Amino acid sequence: MLNLAVLAMRNAGNAEHADQPLFKSPVLNGSVILKHRLRADEIELFDGMARNATKLIVPFDKSDLSLGGRTVFVNEKGWMPVLEELRGGSEEMLRDVEILEAINELPSLDPFLLREHMKRRGYEVSPTYFDISPGDVDKMQRFVGGEIARLIELAYGGAAGGATNRLVEALLSSKTDERLEPLRLTLQLEGESYREGIFSWKGFLYYKWVLNTLWPRLKEVLIEITKVRVMGPRDRDLMVMVDELKVRLRAAVEGQVKAVMGYLKTYDAVFQQLTEGNAVAFRDFLLKSPEMFMALGEGAGTLSHVATFWRYRFPEGKPIMAPMGEVIEILQDFEQGLGAEQHPMGYAA
16 A cells, blocks of 8 residues: 555655655645455456556545545546546646556555656656655665675675675665676666666565565464454354355465465576576566566565554454454455455355
8 A cells, every 4th residue: 555645644844745746636645545456346347357456545534544535446447537537637647647557567565666666767756755764774785685695795706795785785776876787787688678677676686575574474473363263243154154264364375475485486596597607597587577576566465465454453462353244354355365256145265
């Protein structure tokens, strides 16, 4: 989720936030954007068989999102007139449409990737819209340094210690950095292919970092899902349904983890080839990996949703219990997000 409504209130009076907005429309800069898994009755809104979409919500009241708002999906049938009405006019609408379509290209709204995607397309947007904490930036830089240490050792030999920080800083920079010129020459990349290749590399490194921090929390959640208790009245058939949902959900999470790990193992294998002198294999992988990159992002986003929403609903140290309807709703939401089809009666089959 990209909660521009909260960012607008947090940065009220911030000149940089106002001078380099994400959207030209003030209305859209107070909206909420989220990646949404389409329900059965929403698929018909699109041409083709889309499963995921980017949803734009313009809240009735930015200070109270519980009041709801007006919505539209990016690229749904007939979405442009709806967008024009929502944003409040047609002036400079083309740029706002381009921004939304660019956001729609991404597998998730992770701030690091969103910032990189905007920069790569030439949009100058205030860093306040991406809200990456300095602590997270430092952690990612340390992680990336460890990931590419072998490559740096081969390139710089005994001077690798000082080179590590410089190369990581250059790699994670939002601008093309001359310090990466030896790498560009090694990979034999030019122009747009170079920019696309480096962006893909950043993406794989980013998701490796995200998943590395996510695994411990996800393991805790998987254990707690089996222990969640139902409060209040209990229907025997529904209790059986809850038990079945728990079993299926655990299997679905484990399946998603296996798929995500498969993508990362593929990346690790070709990166190993790079450290062994086969730069062409790594270059070809980066240029041919958009589909894998998208699938990795969607998988990581789904697993993150399971871990973060569960912990939000059931804080550490608090009883793991909820009313029957809420337990079923949470488990079904997770299962559907992991790719399960919904049973006509309303539960995953």
